[in-house]
Amino acid sequence: MKDSHDDTLLAEVAALLESSEHDGHPLHDALQRLYRHHCEQRGQMQRLIEISDRYQLLAMEARQVTQQRYERTLRRQQKLSRISDGYQALIQERNQALHQASTHDPLTELPNxxxxxxxxxxxxxxxxxxxxxxxxxxxxxxxxxxxxxxxxxxxxxxxxxxxxxxxxxxxxxxxxxxxxxxxxxxxxxxxxxxxxxxxxxxxxxxxxxxxxxxxxxxxxxxxxxxxxxxxxxxxxxxxxxxxxxxxxxxxxxxxxxxxx
The missing domain is CATH 3.30.70.270 (Reverse transcriptase/Diguanylate cyclase domain)
Known part of the structure; x- marks a missing residue:
């Protein structure tokens, strides 16, 4: 709503500056300089907004890439952790089996x-x-x-x-x-x-x-x-x-x- 109001006001100012009937008005030159300065500032602001939008987009894409990498790394770590846990459990099971074999009779399972x-x-x-x-x-x-x-x-x-x-x-x-x-x-x-x-x-x-x-x-x-x-x-x-x-x-x- 505000941009629409600003555009209407700028259009009116531009129309006044283009009209020849106000050429001799003492404020004509000052108004024209102010109008040009405002247009330049508005253009700069628009470029800054576009740069900011591109930066935000790049930052969001970078965050997404980082998040995806983090999730892949996390999945790999979880997989490695499961493998490690399984390996540790297997080692413990083997150690228990070796201890059982070294201290118990295989037929009766009594202590040896x-x-x-x-x-x-x-x-x-x-x-x-x-x-x-x-x-x-x-x-x-x-x-x-x-x-x-x-x-x-x-x-x-x-x-x-x-x-x-x-x-x-x-x-x-x-x-x-x-x-x-x-x-x-x-x-x-x-x-x-x-x-x-x-x-x-x-x-x-x-x-x-x-x-x-x-x-x-x-x-x-x-x-x-x-x-x-x-x-x-x-x-x-x-x-x-x-x-x-x-x-x-x-x-x-x-x-x-x-x-x-």
Whole structure:
């Protein structure tokens, strides 16, 4: 609205200046100079506005280009971050798998000698009381020879399940090797441990495995030793192993403790 009013006023001034009847008027020359100056200023202002508009357009295009580059960079960073997170998760998973493989038996998933050895060392250092029990499946070789190692593995897994379900939360059962298991009974003396092992033996004798048309069950012999303060844990294991040998010589299917 204002531009239209200005254009009308300028048109009137231009008409007055072009009219010959006002040539002698004392304000004619001053009005003409003012008119020309205004037109020049208006032209300059229009050029500045055009320059400003082009600058604003270029600035907006530059912002759009910058925003697009930023979004592309952000997407690349997010993709790299996802790749990195996936790689880190894979590394962690591999490390956990390696740790599991190095500390647990692959068949029964029980702790192996390495892990239970570390636990025994920590108990000895802390001067904690504990009793060890070595369990050995009687005549296990005959099961493997007669029915095959697959059936023998099923027997080991079934016994492992019973042992894991029967022990207290703070006890530990490890596969010691072959058909042998090592029980770590924490804060338990020889007498109490013997009661626990006898109860376990009776439960293990109830385990049955079907193989074709046969039912397979096993008995277990055990040797126990209470750790003596100051002894390395290897000495306690050796005494439990000796007690296990005595149980086998006495006819198997029984548990014996070492001599106090």
């Amino acid at each position: 000698r390495r892990l239970i050895g570390e636990r025994l060392e920590s108990l000895v250092e802390a001067r904690r009381r504990f009793t060890l029990a070595l369990l050995d499946i009687d005549h296990f070789k005959a099961i493997n020879d007669r029915h095959g190692h697959d059936v023998g593995d099923r027997v080991l897994v079934a016994l492992t399940q019973v042992l894991s379900e029967s022990l207290r939360e703070y006890d530990l059962c490890a596969r010691w090797g072959g058909e042998e298991f090592l029980l770590l009974l924490v804060d338990t003396d020889r007498s109490e441990a013997h009661t626990i092992v006898e109860r376990l033996r009776l439960r293990l004798a109830e385990v049955c495995i079907r193989s074709e048309d046969q039912t397979i069950s096993v008995t277990v012999s055990a040797g126990l030793s209470q750790h003596q303060p100051g002894d390395p844990h290897e000495v306690t294991v050796k005494r439990a192993d000796q007690a296990l040998l005595e149980a086998k010589r006495a006819g198997r299917d029984r548990s014996l403790t070492d001599t106090p």
